[in-house]
Amino acid sequence: xxxxxxxxxxxxxxxxxxxxxxxxxxxxxxxxxxxxxxxxxxxxxxxxxxxxxxxxxxxxxxxxxxxxxxxxxxxxxxxxxxxxxxxxxxxxxxxxxxxxxxxxxxxxxxxxxxxxxxxxxxxxxxxxxxxxxxxxxxxxxxxxxxxxxxxxxxxxxxxxxxxxxxxxxxxxxxxxxxxxxxxxxxxxxxxxxxxxx
Ligand code: SAH
Ligand code: MG
Numbered sequence: 001x002x003x004x005x006x007x008x009x010x011x012x013x014x015x016x017x018x019x020x021x022x023x024x025x026x027x028x029x030x031x032x033x034x035x036x037x038x039x040x041x042x043x044x045x046x047x048x049x050x051x052x053x054x055x056x057x058x059x060x061x062x063x064x065x066x067x068x069x070x071x072x073x074x075x076x077x078x079x080x081x082x083x084x085x086x087x088x089x090x091x092x093x094x095x096x097x098x099x100x101x102x103x104x105x106x107x108x109x110x111x112x113x114x115x116x117x118x119x120x121x122x123x124x125x126x127x128x129x130x131x132x133x134x135x136x137x138x139x140x141x142x143x144x145x146x147x148x149x150x151x152x153x154x155x156x157x158x159x160x161x162x163x164x165x166x167x168x169x170x171x172x173x174x175x176x177x178x179x180x181x182x183x184x185x186x187x188x189x190x191x192x193x194x195x196x197x
Contacts (some may be wrong), residue, residue, distance in 0.1 A: 001056065004083050009050045009186075017072070019049040020112065020138055021185030028136060029057035032108065033132045037061060041106040041128060041156030043121050048076035048089070054110070055088050063089045066096040066113075073075030096121060105130040112138040116163040119170050122191075126176070132196045135177070140168065 012019040020028075028050075031037070038060055042051055045067035055063045067073045073093045080089050092099060096113055107130050111121045118137060129135060139141055140146060145161045146168065152158040171179040171189055179191040 001083055004079065005049070005053070008047055008052075008079055011047060011050065011075070016140075017046050017049075019046060024138060024188055025050055025053050026055045027119045027182070027188070028108075028110065028182055029053060031134070031136075032057040032061060035134075039104065039106045039130075040064070040110065041101075041125065042066065042110045042112065043125065044111070045076045045091055046072050048079040048091070050110065050112065051076070051089050051091075052080065052085060054108075055085050056083075058115070061088065062190070064091045064092065064101070064104075065089060066094060066099060067137055068093070068095045097124065101128065104128065105133070107133045109133065109135045110138070111135060111185030115139055115142065115167075116160055118167040122167075122170070129193075133192075133194065135189075135191040137167070137189040137191070139186045140164065140181060140189050141183070143186065146187070173191075 032054060040054055040061060040063045042063060042065035045065035051063045051065040055061050067076055068085055076091050080086050106128050109125050110131055111118060142161055142164050146164050149158050149161040149165055153159060171191060176193060177191040178194050179189045182188050182190060
């Protein structure tokens, strides 16, 4: 397992796949253990790195993960087979905003896909969250750019960071969810329902 994880890290570095930071996945794995999380939904599988580590955090945990890129999807399937998690991780090869998943409740939803779409992912998938579940969103700080979009020259980057800033405002002003913003890794948002126990 350790070896396969290291291999995925080298593959990600060589192919510019933005896998989750070590500190972030360590936090999520701890959260899974502490709260005995059973059922996880991930938006954005890439090569399966975070899905495999999340499934590995607790022997009973099942992960459904969505990926729209064919090359990454194939790589993800290969890696899941290698570590023997094909019974516990289900990879859905589709666009997360188009797919109709069966109405199952998830204890943890990890949003880690196209950052400009975060509000859409949140609004769609909050309906799949168990009453006391958590939605964790990665890359809230976006390499420190978030909060500084005005100073960015590149049009594309400025627009993307602007979208992340909108997402932060959306979470801060949300009637239904309370979000804690943590400065670990690239910054995460940890959102739970206001009436959660
Ligand atoms: N969670 C992974 C990294 C994901 S990188 C890890 O930490 O190991 C983000 C991935 O989301 C990319 O592979 C990209 O193809 C995918 N993605 C982006 N938008 C998507 C969408 N709308 N539906 C499905 N996948 C999407
Ligand atoms: Mg990420």
